[in-house]
Amino acid sequence: MQGWWERVWVGGRPWWILAVVQFGNLMPSMDGSMVAIALPSMAAGTGIPLSTLQWVATIYYLVSAVVVLIAGRLGDLLGRSRVFTFGFVLFTAASLGSATVPGLPGLLACRVLQAIGGACLVANGNAIITSTFTDGRRGFALGLNSTILAGGVALGFLVGGLLTDGFGWRSVFLVNLPVGAAAIALALAVLPARKGPAKPFRFDWIGSALLALAVCGLLVGLQRLGAQRAPTAEVLGLLGGGAAALLALLAVERRTETPLLPLAVFGHRNVAVGLAAIALFCSLLAASGILLPLYLQGVLGIGAAQAGLALAPYSVTMCILAPFSGILAERFNAAWMMAGGALLAMAVSIGYAFLGVSAPLTAVALGQLLIGLAAGVFFAPNRVLLFAGLPDGFLGVVSGLMQLTRQLTYAAAIALSTLAVAVAVEPHGRLSDLSSAGTVPPAAKLAMTEAMGAVYVVLAGLLAGAAVLCLWHAHTRRRASARLVTSVRESTS
Structure with missing residues (x-):
């Protein structure tokens, strides 16, 4: 027993x-x-x-x-x-x-x-x-x-x-x-349990207050931008205030003994590359969460339940694949896998840009299946990359940065995608009409499809940037490792 x-x-x-x-x-x-x-x-x-x-x-x-x-x-x-x-x-x-x-x-x-x-x-x-x-x-x-x-x-x-x-x-x-x-x-x-008492430290109240102002200003400003569909004085004030608070936070953290955001963490290139790649990849997921339901229900004219089924392959594929891609990321170069996921997502974005007003539902569902595959190949290796070789004292702050990056990216992508579609559709009808195909004028459907295509072209460019960033990181790391091995061999020969 x-x-x-x-x-x-x-x-x-x-x-x-x-x-x-x-x-x-x-x-x-x-x-x-x-x-x-x-x-x-x-x-x-x-x-x-x-x-x-x-x-x-x-x-x-x-x-x-x-x-x-x-x-x-x-x-x-x-x-x-x-x-x-x-x-x-x-x-x-x-x-x-x-x-x-x-x-x-x-x-x-x-x-x-x-x-x-x-x-x-x-x-x-x-x-x-x-x-x-x-x-x-x-x-x-x-x-x-x-x-x-x-x-x-x-x-x-x-x-x-x-x-x-x-x-x-x-x-x-x-x-x-x-x-x-x-x-x-x-x-x-x-x-x-942590062995021994925690080391004494002075909590960074100033940094925390500036972080709160920055995050609230940026998130609320982006939300208002999507709601008002124009860069009004309120929106610009919120975004400007958030950006100013963020700059002040970075300045304060340079001089703080125990900073909330230790800037040294960005000196780890895995962290800088990983966070940038997250932002670029998540822009596709956030924008699709707004664009595709509007397209499926307002342009193709299908019901909410059927639209949900067409979008479901993403979650199913991603959830099944992620643990196994994490295993592979430990054995192979995680950045190469991230690049592959970004390239596949870029290809789907290009395909979505040409859907048109009468695309088959299977085209959207297949795209979601492929994006789920791309996300499954991307996110677990991204986590492996972010935490690889990171000092123990930075693990929590990097985990928090990863979540915050995703939230800010989602807010920005949703607001800008909503703005792009609203500007295109509202000369021909209300954006809210896209939830009911029977009330959507043909001109509004065409405008919605064209605006969505333009957004997906931009997203494809962002994903191409993510792929290039990951390929560059993988290539330079491999060259550095090769030089280190050569140097060790020469010193021992």
Whole structure:
């Protein structure tokens, strides 16, 4: 019996750690889609207008974007297990509050706390995996992260719909209680405690305040740009203020003893290349999330359910492939694999640019299958590249930077894609009419298709840039390794 226990619990401890990290990925990723699908029921049950209840989702998104880098840095300084477990406790407790608190102000306050807890989980999961798996299993573990994060969003819509229909909107929060309790118990049992007290440090309050101003200014400014469909004074003020706060943050961090954002991390070329590649690749995913539903329903005239089925191959393919591409990234050059994924996505973007007003539905579905393949080949190797050779003290901050880069990219791509389509369509009809094919004038359909084609041409250019960047990185790294081997051989001969 003792031998069985040692094999399953002690010998399998890394896999138990991987399991608890996946709980930390699954809960926040499902939460967003569960809450989104429960909002109409929430409006009906509380009498609060749906337009006002959108803040229940928006405030979580904003706070999470602000806190994710801070949470990653605190994990580096205080201990990742400690911050990660705290994230479970706070997320679970705030879920209970969200389900029971009366009134919108209390619900929004609980959503702020829930966002902080979720950020603690998402920001430290990759770092925990990287420090736990130091051999060839790391790629599989990081790839599984990509699978759970992507699959959690899709699963959240299904589970959230079933819970809302069966038990009411409060159930989408209450379901987190048993899951959170199990995750807390498992985290306390398996996550390694930090040896010795944390090193004393002075928290970077100025850097955190500037980061909050920068992220809020940029995210809200981009959201307003998409909503107002013009660079108004409000939009320019928000974006300008966010950019100014970002520049001030970079200036302050150069002189801070324990900075929130240690600029030395960008001296690691894997990090700089990995983050840039994420931004370029995610622009395609974000823009497609806006463009393709409008095209399928407004131009091709199919229903929402059929449109969802046409878009589903992306998530399925990506989720299946990511862990296996992570394994390959540990054995081969991760940057080469990223370049391959970017090139495949570029080819699909070019194809989407020529869809026209009467393309077959199978063309869109095939494109989604190929983009899922490209993403599966790209994201897990990207994580392997980002964390390869990174000092332990930078793992959390890089994990936070990765999440923040994705969020800012999504906001920018969604706003600019919406703006491009609105400018083209609205001389011929309302953009909202694209949700109903029967009311869309032919001129509006043609304008939508042409604008979408132009956006996809731009996206193809961005993906080509990502591929070139990854190929350059892989080539120069290989040459540097070859020179090092030659130098070692000459010195020992």
